[in-house]
Amino acid sequence: MTDAQIPPALGRLARPRLYEQLVEQLLGYIESAGLRPGDLLPAERDLAERLGVSRATLAQALVALEVLGVIDVQHGTGAVLRHRASVASVIRGLREHRSRLPDIVEARSTLEVKLAFLAAERRTADDLAAIDSALGTMQSEIDDGDRGAHGDELFHQAVTAAAHSPVLAQLMAFIGEMVLETRLESLAQPGRPEQSLASHHRIADAVRSADPAAAAAAMQQHIDLVSDVALLR
Template structure:
């Protein structure tokens, strides 16, 4: 039987760091020891994975976490560029705070964007449909060139918001835009996710094209469930 003193232990247990947190710590230690400064390139992903003894998929989780926190900028064709050199403690604290609020960001998206998709199907104009199609073309081109499709993804959701013709909901999307960008970066950083996301965007677009509000809302909900499946939430 556990004593009351043990149950009330103010120290509790130290949470075991997730693997990507350990990798973040190692990467920041490398940045410090190598005296890298803003604008300097980190070694290529393949080299980093080999030196750390992890898969590239696991390494990508750590790089995505650092990108979301603004420590690095992962540029297609160039690799990971250091933006600034923070303390390890600051980054780990920011990472854990970010992970804790991710479910609430997903909840907000489900509430607002599902409604926006339904309204867009009912209210969209031909030119607004063309804007969605153009955004999908941008995303497809980015992915075909080896990128994540981040810009096209953002353009598509902006086009859906505009087509809904709801000033209040548009203001709410502006308010959470920076937080949504965090989840977008994390989701599109998952292996195979850009292609999956593009396909779900196309499903949303087809429902809006058909002016089927119920189908558009369902497609947006399915999309948000897809993009909320990120490793940082596990």
């Protein structure tokens, strides 16, 4: 056989990640159980036992489905089906989402670090009150056993407003949906809501002290923290 006749070597197939396998199984369950939009999935404990995985591993797969809008995880209720999707479309969406996460982190670092710097220079009494209110909301949510996502969002909105930079605020609004994806994934990590709240307090303290360099550094540390998500490990 000549060199021209030798077939090219086959590439090694990538082994599906565990959360992808779980997502496939969850979608298969939704199909076999005949669930419709608005129906509630079994409790996490029951699902984890059926699938033979830890609740932490199952939670990662549920968050992946939540990010893609397949389910809505409601505190005190559980996972509610929003729409039925094919396995192929969901896995494709997950891989696309995973590939763009580093770009989202890069954009957040570029914008939010500067916003924190400016907030420390320009904040008003009303801005500080809004920041404190957001911190209180997140604390209350965590105390109630929730992830604190709404308070987290309010905090970053308050810091953005305190910078008094309309163009940067518009850019943050533009990437808002993408930031929401990372927020959901980050706050689903064990212990992350409490860690995130603590780093929010450090940012707030620097803004209140009118220390731009410290505020920027605290925001960068916060973004480094919340960017550590299981999907990228």
